[in-house]
Amino acid sequence: MCSTFIKLKGGVSIQVEREKIIINGKETVLFGAELHYFRVPKQEWRNRLKDVKEAGINMISTYVPWQFHEYEEGYIDLTGETRGERDLQSFLQMVAEEGLYCLVRPGPYVMAEIIDHGVPTWFIENYPEAAALNEKGQRHATQVVSYLHPIYLEKVKNWYDAVCSVIQPYQVDEGGPVILFQLDNEVGMFHWVTHQGDFNEVTIKQFQQYLEEKRTLSANDLAYFENANKGADTIQPLPVALKNDYFLFMREHYRVYLEHLKQLAVELGITVPFVINIHGFHTTDFLKRGTMYPIGISQLLEAAKMEDTLVAGDYYIGNIEYDNYIDIVLANAFTKAIQSPNQPLFSAEFQGGNASYRPKLQPSTFDLTTRLCFANGMNAVNYYMFVGGENYEGIGLNGRRHEWQAPLTASGEKKPHFQVIGHLGKMFQTFEKPLLEAKQTTHTCFAFYPDYYMTDYSNHFSSPLIETFQRERDLNIFNGMAKGLRVNNIVFDSLNIQEDGKIDVGKVPTLWMFSMKWMDSQVQQKLVDYVQDGGKLVLFPTIPTHDLNDQPCTVFKDYIQVESRGRKGGFVRVGDIDSVKVPYMETFKDEKGAFAWSEDEAEDVIAFEKELGKGRLFVFGAALGLNFNHEYDVIRELAQRVGVKSDFSLEEELDISIRAKSDKSYFVFLHNFDEYRKETPINKSGQPLFGGSQVSVPPKNGLMLPVNIPIHDDVTIAYGTAEVFNVEETADALRVKVKLKQAEDVLLFSSSIWRPVESPGIKVDKEAEDTFLVTLIRSLEKEATIDFKKFG
Template identity: 55%
Template sequence: MKNIAIKDEKVIVDGQEVFLFGGELHYFRIPKQDWRERIQQVKEAGANMISTYVPWIFHEYEEGVTDLTGTSRPERDLHTFLQLVKDEGMFCLVRPGPYVMAEIVDHGVPTWFIDNYPEAVGKTSVGEIHPTRVVSYSHPTFLEKTELWYEKVCAVIKPFLVTNGGTVILFQLDNEVGMFHWVTNQPDYNASTLQEFQQHLTTNYNEQSFQETFRIPFGDIQSFAENMTKKPEAIYAHALRNEFGLFLRQHYKRFIEHLKQSAEEKGIDVPFVVNIHGFHGIDILKRGTMYPIGISQLLETAKIENTLMAGDYYIGNIEYDSYVDIVLANAFTKAIQWKEQPLFSAEFQGGSIHDKPKLQPTTFDLTTRLCIADGMNGVNYYMFGAGENYENIGLFGRRHDWQAPLTKSGQKNPHYPVIQHIGKMLQTFENSLLQTKPVVDTHLGFYPDYYMTEFHDEHTKDMVDHIQRDRETFMANGIAKALRVNNIIYDAINVQDDDEIDPNKVSSLWMFSTEWMDENIQRKLVLYLENGGKLILFPTIPTKTLKNVPCTILKDYINVNVKETKHRVFGQIDQADNVLIDRADIYETTDGAFAHIEDKPDQVIAFEKQLGKGQLYMFGVGMDHGFHYQNDIIVELAKRAGIQSRFTLEEELDITVRSSPEKGDFFFLQNFDEFKKTTTIAYDGTTLFGGKEISIPMRSGLMLPVNVPLHEDLFIEYGTGEIYETVQQQEEISLTIKMIQREEEFVFRSSSWKPVDTKGISIEEVQEHTFKVLISTTEDTASIRFQPAFANAIQP
């Protein structure tokens, strides 16, 4: 029997801190006789966890007929699969739905349920079955049948919980809640959902506030909820869109809470997982700019106790112009999740259902490194093993190849060794790495309501399109990208949290704004400035709430008027002339100005102003990061607020550091370009790695430890190559190195161990107990051996 805890952004099992490194393996798509071999192959890649969906549709193939032990088909034997995972010493994340998606017919909910109980299926505004056939989450019939499914599946899972001496470490509740409604622009108008909405309205509004907000009599509230909601009128459409989105967050939360309570009643006492959706495809490209829509939908769900929020990360072939999508996904997820939980991706791109685009091995390497650099302490590759859809459960037919690291027959695809290398590095440095956290220079403000744009109607479409266009162009593809490509590292804060923004913790804040911002957020920003914060507000000052009614609290505090707004103009920003600007607000002030329309210094578009104890940097400029000269503009804007990168490089590379006072530092370098780059590295003014130039091959990365313990009384002060394996025998420690440079240089410190001269290795004791080791070889790998520094140093 073991206990499991979530603390300080780590998973802790029986006091042992664990970096979760797993792979999705669907037992129901793999011949039973191959299960053990596939589990072993995942383990061989350095993984410590197997994840699997448990599809309701596959196990309860007829209503009331459920097979979880393989009596009707061997591949239904969940019990044996969990036993094999346990036998191989692996953890397991189980995901029993009720929804699993996973390219399964009806997304994992039994077809018999949808066909036999149409009253429990989601409805469109005209009363038709929802185009995705998604159920109505709160319908009592659906919850009743889900309860019966949970009774059966939890009975199999419970003995295998880690807390019962088994393998199951996490239990996922449903999957991608709200996704079907967003992608179709079709909320659920089932009567049960609308009744719940009416209860929401009566709880949150009295007669006066209801009538002031929606401009209809309070006596019509039932008709409003059940009928007017389906086809809004212009007079209340904006207020309704906003309120219905707020309601749905609570609706989704109640559904997940119901599932959690049901599982707990059946003995499930491990932490729970909720999956966030949102990456999207554009032909052969994938982006994450809409991922925060999923975060917004599940904002209230994130507050459920003992529940980990986990992202679905599908970036396609990551590149220079898309990698910041991952950075923002990490920052925004962390901003809303339970503060003790690790940043975790339960579906981390391990392939793709389609063979287009063809995913390159480098993308798995770069994406994983980038996320670990940003603080991720849990990665589950989806998929890891290909398979076959039995009994016609596949949405795309019989084949389920998924460009997975392991083919259907168990062959290893080219990205398998890439993942394996990272897995082995994590095994080597797990203990030290888990003590470190990313070092950040500044913060972004994450405003979830700006992503509550999953629905619109004819009256609200313009507003939704406006918000979506500006947040993608001026924030995600604009300032957020410009900051990161200049290695100004940021985290994010959820500005909708109840807490004030503390300038002692958030000394500077970059806040994207549209003309809409609710009163409470405007007041929070005013208070932040009053208390001494540095606020970079861009590209406009809000003047309305998200219900589209006037609200000028922030504008009045700043005490400035906008004369006009211009589009596609040229400006002068500090010393940068002829800057192409997509949109610019022109202010009735010249005090503190540092940008204006080109050749028109009286047409000010950016200024700074002391307000309270703080400082406002009003950057009334909207532009995406489309030209390299914009780098200097954003770097100089950051400097105005006392923000600058801690790194000095000669090449354009992504570089971050995870740091711990006790366990040292891990420097992460990513080269997203298709040519090798070579640079020296300085951090906070100190030259690193002995001043040696470091080369990073095209489309690859490095994880370089500095002052990190490798073993008791054996430290690496620095190294230019990657150590990915450590083996100790009684009187010898052997390190395996992946060769990157023509000559690798390492410095080790120990009073108990000394490196051994071998072919291709030269050793110099640069000071007492400190050894410089140079390695020259044409091989891809090399080994450094250590033996006791003196007789009897190591006890047998």
């Protein structure tokens, strides 16, 4: 994978390195807004762009819907000849004039609640042979095309010829606003939501060729290809190995498709970096979850290796709650595990609203999700949607209106979350350089196993196994161990356990590995090597005994020499914590290092530690669903046994983490997911922060507080409990604007030439030479301005 993208022309460059996007030498936090020019009256475009800029936005993102622009085969309007809202060229010019960057997303698929998902209806109707088919040979329920069908690719080329000719001169290296180009949209999503792959004749032949390059086809293989998509009577239970081969083939299939689109664009003069976006959040009644998001990562695992291409997640968490915020944390960790180490963590569709009004999204959701992602190291977001609009010429799946609970309505009204996002945008701009230099500090690593998420397709034969994988993942990761670690403020990153090469024990001294009875031999051997080389491995809850093809595979079990006794339900005792009810427990023959037992007459060992090679193994055989508070204590004590603990001690339950430039210079992120204010002193590694002051976090809100962070050439905030969101300098004055968060906020500044000035509500005490404590007494105002004067 390319480590750096550099595009040069006329002195302008784009670089992607060290988790940053650098545009013409400027390290940039991308703070984007989705604005669909084709849904806003042309005469209102500039007004909307100006409104968007008020929220600290520096990038506009838009789909370019093929459906809308090629309204009849062979007739493409991108300059507004038939309708002003089709004038992509003028829109890009206007974005440039307003000093904004642009992410263009010309499909071919755009979804976006557009009929036929953005592919022209004339194509769907006139070329049925290019449609994806289900296993019965019937047209796919979503009418999605077969991505590599030659007729489809021929028509896509015509579309790209036209749309790229408009985009090309507006790229940043040509002096324009376009800095990123997205390839298609959420590739594989339609197959996941319907649990159906693509069994078009073209795809089946490609699958057969793929297998023939890997191995000699068996009688079962040949029988499958003979009967594929021939009708319901021919559907048979696939051997597990062939089913898995199909999953692996489809990963390659998606990559080949996206590489084809990329090559088309490059040949047509597109030079900016490309983007592929990952789908996967889903709705359960009124609560959204991200437990299936890793399925999207798995589908696009091979595509993520493409050169000059950024991976970006689509995050739709609904209203963020204590019970689902871990899904955002894991989405960030797992995405980062498979992307280029040089690219920033990026969400190309970051929830800015919702297609329907169920659930009704609260302003606090936009605040907390943004803060949480930036705490995790995200440096680029694009709020989708940011501007509501109207579906012209009947293109909308949901009718004429397209409001989307957006911060800016179709009429230009600013909703409450406009101000919330605006504050964050201004704050990130103020701290842009130090924030980009600061990296998330972690305590341990949580492994990501992509093949455990090869569950996107199923039929009535394979559903039981697929459901087992889903149930075990949800219980043990999202509602179990990962959540328990994070609630205890043990911050983890992730690694792709399937990557080539050994795990570097120096970089990953502790590793948490969710395991089922199925695990491929290469991964089992990788874990063996990790422990042998000195790593501390926590394996839970099952010791693997088979590979993913359901063939016996005991590489790991043979290495650790432990005898399993079986599985049962009931209660367990973990250390001194008794009466812990678990859905199930794996039991083992007596082990010297046992530290948890079943609470029954057998008193079976259910967890143990064991020294192996240079390292240490911890097997925790109990599934924890975290239905009771004491279960979080179990995970905290397990982590302490491994040598992992949080840096922080608090008196209230708050999510806390840091992004650090150095040991002394960092940002503290605090998140309160409950609906009441919490107040606590904060100690880091035993030392009080913020001068020992109590820090209050409002309900369903967060804080980003700097510690020894410069805000000007000669002004540093040693610490502060209020949020600085703007710094302005004149010839002899400096104005620092802050958002008040406490009944009495304090900020400690150091400067050799600037002195804060007292004013009503603002008290200044000189603490030491060049160090000044500013106390802000909160009144009815929510913001305050601290004036500084030059001294000497």
